[in-house]
Amino acid sequence: LKWLSFVALPISADSWYVSPMTRPRHIVLIQPDVPGSDAFDRLGRSHLPPLGLLYLAAALEKAGHRVRVFDLNLPQNLDEVLAHIRSTEVDLVGLGTLATAFDRVGELAKSIRYALDPKTRFVAGGADATVRPDAYLSSGHFDAVLVGEAEHTIVELVEALPDIPRIDGIAVPGGAIVLPSKIEPDSAPFPARHLLPLKAYRGGPAYKRLRYSTGIFTHRGCPFQCAFCEKGVHDGPMRARSAASIFKEVQAIRAGSDIHDLRFVDDVLMANKKVLTELLDLVLRKNERFAWMCCGRADLMEPELLGLMARAGCYRIELGLETGDQELSDRIQKNITLDQGVQAARRAHDAGIEVVANFILGFPGETETQMRKTIDYSLKAAPDYAIYFLFQPFTGAMISRELNLEWDDQESAGRGESTEYQVPTSKVQALIDKAYRRFYFRVSYVARRLLAIKSPWLAIDLARLAVLHLLTRALPKKK
Numbered sequence: 001l002k003w004l005s006f007v008a009l010p011i012s013a014d015s016w017y018v019s020p021m022t023r024p025r026h027i028v029l030i031q032p033d034v035p036g037s038d039a040f041d042r043l044g045r046s047h048l049p050p051l052g053l054l055y056l057a058a059a060l061e062k063a064g065h066r067v068r069v070f071d072l073n074l075p076q077n078l079d080e081v082l083a084h085i086r087s088t089e090v091d092l093v094g095l096g097t098l099a100t101a102f103d104r105v106g107e108l109a110k111s112i113r114y115a116l117d118p119k120t121r122f123v124a125g126g127a128d129a130t131v132r133p134d135a136y137l138s139s140g141h142f143d144a145v146l147v148g149e150a151e152h153t154i155v156e157l158v159e160a161l162p163d164i165p166r167i168d169g170i171a172v173p174g175g176a177i178v179l180p181s182k183i184e185p186d187s188a189p190f191p192a193r194h195l196l197p198l199k200a201y202r203g204g205p206a207y208k209r210l211r212y213s214t215g216i217f218t219h220r221g222c223p224f225q226c227a228f229c230e231k232g233v234h235d236g237p238m239r240a241r242s243a244a245s246i247f248k249e250v251q252a253i254r255a256g257s258d259i260h261d262l263r264f265v266d267d268v269l270m271a272n273k274k275v276l277t278e279l280l281d282l283v284l285r286k287n288e289r290f291a292w293m294c295c296g297r298a299d300l301m302e303p304e305l306l307g308l309m310a311r312a313g314c315y316r317i318e319l320g321l322e323t324g325d326q327e328l329s330d331r332i333q334k335n336i337t338l339d340q341g342v343q344a345a346r347r348a349h350d351a352g353i354e355v356v357a358n359f360i361l362g363f364p365g366e367t368e369t370q371m372r373k374t375i376d377y378s379l380k381a382a383p384d385y386a387i388y389f390l391f392q393p394f395t396g397a398m399i400s401r402e403l404n405l406e407w408d409d410q411e412s413a414g415r416g417e418s419t420e421y422q423v424p425t426s427k428v429q430a431l432i433d434k435a436y437r438r439f440y441f442r443v444s445y446v447a448r449r450l451l452a453i454k455s456p457w458l459a460i461d462l463a464r465l466a467v468l469h470l471l472t473r474a475l476p477k478k479k
């Protein structure tokens, strides 16, 4: 992000302050409903509470303010939000963003702005707004965009209301855009999970069993440089939490709730092996095994570590294998070999852990032959579930910047009409359809899944998966 600069000084625990000078404010935070994504609709939408908003809510509550969180991906709907905004005095409304939800965020912003009292301030934040704040500010609906990690900035903003303070992290029309100081993750209060109905979150078959589930973070930032991944909010060096703090959060989640399933939402859980090993040690020593899944990386799948993870309850690892063409893999800076991918899946299986493998088709310059190699490779790697994504040029990704790929809010899943794409999007999508058919409709695969059924839950999972696949094949894609 050339045009963003940031101060890398972490904010310490002492800087979470409560100002005795301001009256408690009322803040409403909203997660937009995200239109169906092909990959996730096929495998059943994974449903997790929006951790970003819950972190902000926790910081605001700690500073003495009153917060209401709405997640429009739940049966909570816009009418409920609007009724709440109209019936209560609200000081600040914040709306989350995601590139794939840009149009929807625009519609929501218009309705919300219309319902707001002129004194109420309205801001956007999150992944997409951080990398292109102007796209949101230019709509005229928002008073400001909070870029980057916003726990600290939102508290400062609230303390200054109705003014919008000119500080790093707050972008206003025509102003400079500077990321705020990074949060020191152990100092951030645990996400305010009590503000959402946690029992509403259950995932799709490839993601979670049919149990209540929530996400948890062990570090911010990622040390790897995959060219297609947008770093944006979490750019910069990795900042890890301590094992003790993570363990405390796990215990807090499990105590007094029906959540029996956790998803570590770090880009790569094993990126900090020291903290992970300490955490596993704590879980095993205190006999607190629980069911969990995470994202891994093919070159970090050490048998001994996997054994410990399995003993501590890990039942599934998601791996970004991305492509079956080594030259392309190197070009996107994945820094793994194809053999490592196959070996990683085998090692997880040896440890008794299931594997979800992610693949991406349609990179700039990628040929049809290379995409076919990826499909063959996905069969060879033999994961338990394969997900095939269409490449999308997120604004903050290195590849988008290098090739000047602009995120297109109107056209073909953000890809627009760039000549960098060798194969038209419709053809890539047809190959993705083919990939799903080849992967999931194999007698050997179906037989393997049936033999793996150990519980009625898994049987229901698989039945749902089969129905979803048949439906996605038979029905036109949801708009």
Ligand code: B12
Binding pocket: 029, 030, 034, 035, 036, 037, 038, 039, 040, 045, 046, 047, 048, 049, 050, 051, 052, 053, 055, 056, 093, 094, 095, 096, 097, 098, 099, 100, 123, 124, 125, 126, 127, 128, 131, 146, 148, 149, 150, 151, 154, 215, 217, 221, 228, 229, 230, 231, 233, 234, 265, 266, 267, 389, 392, 394, 395
């Ligand atoms: C977990 C995760 C998922 C999960 C669950 C999402 C959820 N509901 O929580 C799953 C697997 C379902 C998922 C799906 C997708 N994801 Co995702 N996901 C993530 C991941 C790894 C972690 C998100 C998280 O919890 N972060 C932890 C919190 C603390 O950080 P945060 O969310 O950034 O929040 C901070 C700031 O952004 C800010 N903030 C956040 N919201 C708001 C709101 C306001 C008002 C304000 C002021 C500030 C603010 O303050 C927060 C605290 O500091 C991120 C990458 C990452 N490392 O963050 C990608 C990421 C968010 N996902 C991304 C994408 C593209 C997707 C998909 C569209 C992929 C696809 N092609 O299908 C789908 C969307 C599906 C859907 N229907 O939602 C991109 C977004 C890029 C963009 N420009 O929009 C990211 C950044 C990955 C990447 N590097 O490219 N995802």
